Amino acid sequence: MEKTLIKYTHCGRNIYVFSCSERRCPACLQSLRFGLPDAPVALTCPFRNGHAVPCALLIGSVHGPTHLGEWHDTEIHVGLSDSEGLVYNYTLSGVRRDESGWERCVCIQLCPAWRQQLRASWDRELERFSALPLWASERFAEEREFGSCCYGFALTFINHMLSLDGREGLSRDQFTGSHVLPRMKAASLYISVYHAVLQHGFCIAGVSS
Ligand SMILES: [Zn+2]
Known part of the structure:
Protein backbone atom coordinates (compact mmCIF):
# COMPACT_ATOMS: atom_id res chain seq x y z
CA MET A 1 0.00 0.00 0.00
CA THR A 44 -3.82 9.35 5.97
CA CYS A 45 -2.73 5.75 5.78
CA PRO A 46 -3.87 3.98 8.97
CA PHE A 47 -0.64 1.96 9.07
CA ARG A 48 2.45 3.34 10.68
CA ASN A 49 5.87 2.18 11.71
CA GLY A 50 5.25 0.95 15.24
CA HIS A 51 8.94 1.27 16.15
CA ALA A 52 8.60 5.03 15.65
CA VAL A 53 5.51 5.39 17.86
CA PRO A 54 6.55 5.38 21.51
CA CYS A 55 4.44 3.92 24.33
CA ALA A 56 1.73 2.58 22.09
CA LEU A 57 -0.42 -0.46 21.51
CA LEU A 58 0.49 -1.89 18.12
CA ILE A 59 -1.93 -4.07 16.21
CA GLY A 60 -0.49 -6.18 13.45
CA SER A 61 -1.49 -9.31 11.63
CA VAL A 62 0.64 -12.38 11.37
CA HIS A 63 -0.22 -12.25 7.65
CA GLY A 64 0.59 -8.56 7.00
CA PRO A 65 -1.48 -5.38 7.16
CA THR A 66 -3.89 -6.24 4.34
CA HIS A 67 -5.14 -9.06 6.52
CA LEU A 68 -6.08 -6.66 9.28
CA GLY A 69 -9.41 -5.99 7.57
CA GLU A 70 -11.59 -7.94 9.89
CA TRP A 71 -11.47 -8.17 13.62
CA HIS A 72 -10.47 -11.77 14.19
CA ASP A 73 -8.82 -12.39 17.53
CA THR A 74 -6.93 -15.35 16.22
CA GLU A 75 -5.31 -13.54 13.31
CA ILE A 76 -4.16 -10.37 14.99
CA HIS A 77 -1.01 -10.01 16.99
CA VAL A 78 -0.58 -7.07 19.31
CA GLY A 79 2.44 -5.61 21.06
CA LEU A 80 3.45 -2.65 23.22
CA SER A 81 6.21 -0.27 22.23
CA ASP A 82 8.45 1.33 24.81
CA SER A 83 9.72 4.89 24.52
CA GLU A 84 12.62 3.72 22.32
CA GLY A 85 10.45 1.75 19.89
CA LEU A 86 11.28 -1.70 21.24
CA VAL A 87 8.13 -3.83 20.87
CA TYR A 88 7.17 -6.20 23.69
CA ASN A 89 4.79 -8.94 22.64
CA TYR A 90 3.61 -12.17 24.19
CA THR A 91 4.06 -15.24 22.04
CA LEU A 92 4.32 -19.00 22.31
CA SER A 93 7.95 -18.55 23.34
CA GLY A 94 7.17 -16.04 26.07
CA VAL A 95 7.55 -12.25 25.89
CA ARG A 96 9.60 -11.11 22.90
CA ARG A 97 11.32 -7.78 22.50
CA ASP A 98 11.31 -6.93 18.80
CA GLU A 99 13.59 -4.32 17.29
CA SER A 100 11.99 -4.87 13.87
CA GLY A 101 8.95 -6.50 12.31
CA TRP A 102 6.34 -3.93 13.35
CA GLU A 103 6.89 -1.50 10.49
CA ARG A 104 3.30 -1.58 9.23
CA CYS A 105 0.66 -1.77 11.89
CA VAL A 106 -2.17 0.15 13.51
CA CYS A 107 -0.70 2.21 16.36
CA ILE A 108 -2.68 3.48 19.30
CA GLN A 109 -0.55 5.86 21.33
CA LEU A 110 -1.29 5.48 25.02
CA CYS A 111 1.06 7.84 26.77
CA PRO A 112 1.31 11.39 25.44
CA ALA A 113 4.72 13.04 25.08
CA TRP A 114 4.00 15.66 27.73
CA ARG A 115 3.52 12.99 30.42
CA GLN A 116 7.27 12.65 30.87
CA GLN A 117 7.18 10.95 34.25
CA LEU A 118 4.59 8.45 33.12
CA ARG A 119 6.74 7.75 30.05
CA ALA A 120 9.78 7.10 32.16
CA SER A 121 7.85 4.71 34.39
CA TRP A 122 6.27 3.10 31.30
CA ASP A 123 9.61 1.62 30.22
CA ARG A 124 10.57 0.53 33.72
CA GLU A 125 7.17 -1.05 34.38
CA LEU A 126 7.02 -2.74 30.98
CA GLU A 127 10.37 -4.36 31.58
CA ARG A 128 9.34 -5.54 35.05
CA PHE A 129 5.85 -6.63 33.92
CA SER A 130 7.22 -8.72 31.04
CA ALA A 131 9.42 -10.68 33.40
CA LEU A 132 6.47 -11.83 35.56
CA PRO A 133 5.99 -15.63 35.66
CA LEU A 134 2.44 -14.94 34.46
CA TRP A 135 3.85 -14.52 30.95
CA ALA A 136 6.00 -17.62 30.87
CA SER A 137 5.87 -19.49 27.57
CA GLU A 138 4.31 -22.58 29.14
CA ARG A 139 1.31 -20.53 30.26
CA PHE A 140 0.59 -19.35 26.71
CA ALA A 141 -1.59 -22.37 25.87
CA GLU A 142 -3.70 -21.97 29.05
CA GLU A 143 -4.15 -18.30 28.34
CA ARG A 144 -5.29 -19.11 24.83
CA GLU A 145 -8.50 -20.57 26.26
CA PHE A 146 -9.56 -17.02 27.12
CA GLY A 147 -8.96 -15.66 23.67
CA SER A 148 -5.93 -13.96 22.30
CA CYS A 149 -2.98 -14.18 24.71
CA CYS A 150 -1.03 -11.29 23.23
CA TYR A 151 -4.08 -9.06 23.68
CA GLY A 152 -4.46 -10.14 27.31
CA PHE A 153 -0.81 -9.31 27.95
CA ALA A 154 -1.18 -5.82 26.46
CA LEU A 155 -4.46 -5.01 28.16
CA THR A 156 -3.26 -6.22 31.56
CA PHE A 157 -0.26 -3.91 31.24
CA ILE A 158 -2.39 -0.98 30.12
CA ASN A 159 -4.63 -1.50 33.17
CA HIS A 160 -1.56 -1.71 35.40
CA MET A 161 -0.39 1.67 34.04
CA LEU A 162 -3.86 3.14 34.46
CA SER A 163 -3.91 2.10 38.12
CA LEU A 164 -0.42 3.61 38.69
CA ASP A 165 -1.84 6.78 37.19
CA GLY A 166 -4.74 6.64 39.66
CA ARG A 167 -7.29 5.78 37.03
CA GLU A 168 -9.78 2.98 36.74
CA GLY A 169 -8.99 -0.04 34.62
CA LEU A 170 -10.89 -1.00 31.48
CA SER A 171 -12.59 -4.28 30.76
CA ARG A 172 -11.64 -6.08 27.61
CA ASP A 173 -14.94 -5.07 25.99
CA GLN A 174 -14.59 -1.43 27.05
CA PHE A 175 -11.06 -1.16 25.72
CA THR A 176 -11.85 -2.98 22.49
CA GLY A 177 -15.01 -0.97 21.87
CA SER A 178 -13.61 2.46 22.65
CA HIS A 179 -9.99 2.23 21.47
CA VAL A 180 -9.43 -0.69 19.18
CA LEU A 181 -12.57 -1.25 17.11
CA PRO A 182 -12.89 2.31 15.74
CA ARG A 183 -9.27 2.18 14.53
CA MET A 184 -9.69 -1.30 13.08
CA LYS A 185 -12.88 -0.27 11.28
CA ALA A 186 -11.11 2.74 9.76
CA ALA A 187 -8.19 0.52 8.70
CA SER A 188 -10.59 -2.03 7.26
CA LEU A 189 -12.41 0.64 5.22
CA TYR A 190 -9.09 2.02 3.98
ZN1 LIG B 1 -20.14 13.16 -10.08
Missing part, protein backbone atom coordinates in the same frame (compact mmCIF):
# COMPACT_ATOMS: atom_id res chain seq x y z
CA GLU A 2 2.47 2.56 -1.23
CA LYS A 3 0.11 4.89 -3.08
CA THR A 4 -1.76 7.78 -1.55
CA LEU A 5 -5.54 7.59 -1.56
CA ILE A 6 -7.29 10.81 -2.54
CA LYS A 7 -10.89 11.52 -1.70
CA TYR A 8 -13.25 14.09 -3.16
CA THR A 9 -16.94 14.68 -3.16
CA HIS A 10 -18.99 14.96 -6.33
CA CYS A 11 -22.70 14.56 -7.15
CA GLY A 12 -23.39 13.69 -3.51
CA ARG A 13 -20.91 10.81 -3.47
CA ASN A 14 -17.48 10.18 -2.03
CA ILE A 15 -15.03 9.33 -4.80
CA TYR A 16 -11.64 7.74 -4.07
CA VAL A 17 -8.77 7.70 -6.56
CA PHE A 18 -4.97 7.62 -6.55
CA SER A 19 -4.56 10.75 -8.66
CA CYS A 20 -6.83 13.56 -9.80
CA SER A 21 -5.58 13.60 -13.39
CA GLU A 22 -8.97 12.31 -14.55
CA ARG A 23 -11.13 15.23 -15.68
CA ARG A 24 -14.47 13.49 -15.33
CA CYS A 25 -16.28 12.17 -12.30
CA PRO A 26 -16.42 8.36 -12.62
CA ALA A 27 -19.92 8.35 -11.08
CA CYS A 28 -21.85 10.96 -13.11
CA LEU A 29 -19.31 11.44 -15.94
CA GLN A 30 -19.54 15.24 -15.67
CA SER A 31 -16.36 17.24 -15.88
CA LEU A 32 -14.71 18.03 -12.57
CA ARG A 33 -14.20 21.56 -11.30
CA PHE A 34 -13.11 21.72 -7.74
CA GLY A 35 -13.76 24.65 -5.49
CA LEU A 36 -12.36 25.07 -2.01
CA PRO A 37 -14.97 23.14 -0.01
CA ASP A 38 -14.89 20.12 -2.30
CA ALA A 39 -11.18 20.09 -3.09
CA PRO A 40 -9.63 16.61 -3.04
CA VAL A 41 -7.94 15.57 0.19
CA ALA A 42 -5.22 13.00 0.70
CA LEU A 43 -6.20 10.31 3.21
CA ILE A 191 -7.97 -1.43 2.85
CA SER A 192 -11.18 -2.19 0.97
CA VAL A 193 -11.23 1.23 -0.74
CA TYR A 194 -7.53 0.90 -1.60
CA HIS A 195 -8.08 -2.48 -3.23
CA ALA A 196 -11.10 -1.23 -5.17
CA VAL A 197 -9.11 1.73 -6.54
CA LEU A 198 -6.22 -0.57 -7.37
CA GLN A 199 -8.59 -2.79 -9.32
CA HIS A 200 -10.90 -0.25 -11.02
CA GLY A 201 -8.99 3.02 -10.90
CA PHE A 202 -11.60 4.58 -8.61
CA CYS A 203 -14.06 3.74 -5.84
CA ILE A 204 -17.46 5.33 -5.33
CA ALA A 205 -19.05 5.35 -1.89
CA GLY A 206 -22.76 6.13 -1.67
CA VAL A 207 -23.39 9.24 0.39
CA SER A 208 -20.92 12.01 1.01
CA SER A 209 -20.02 12.97 4.56
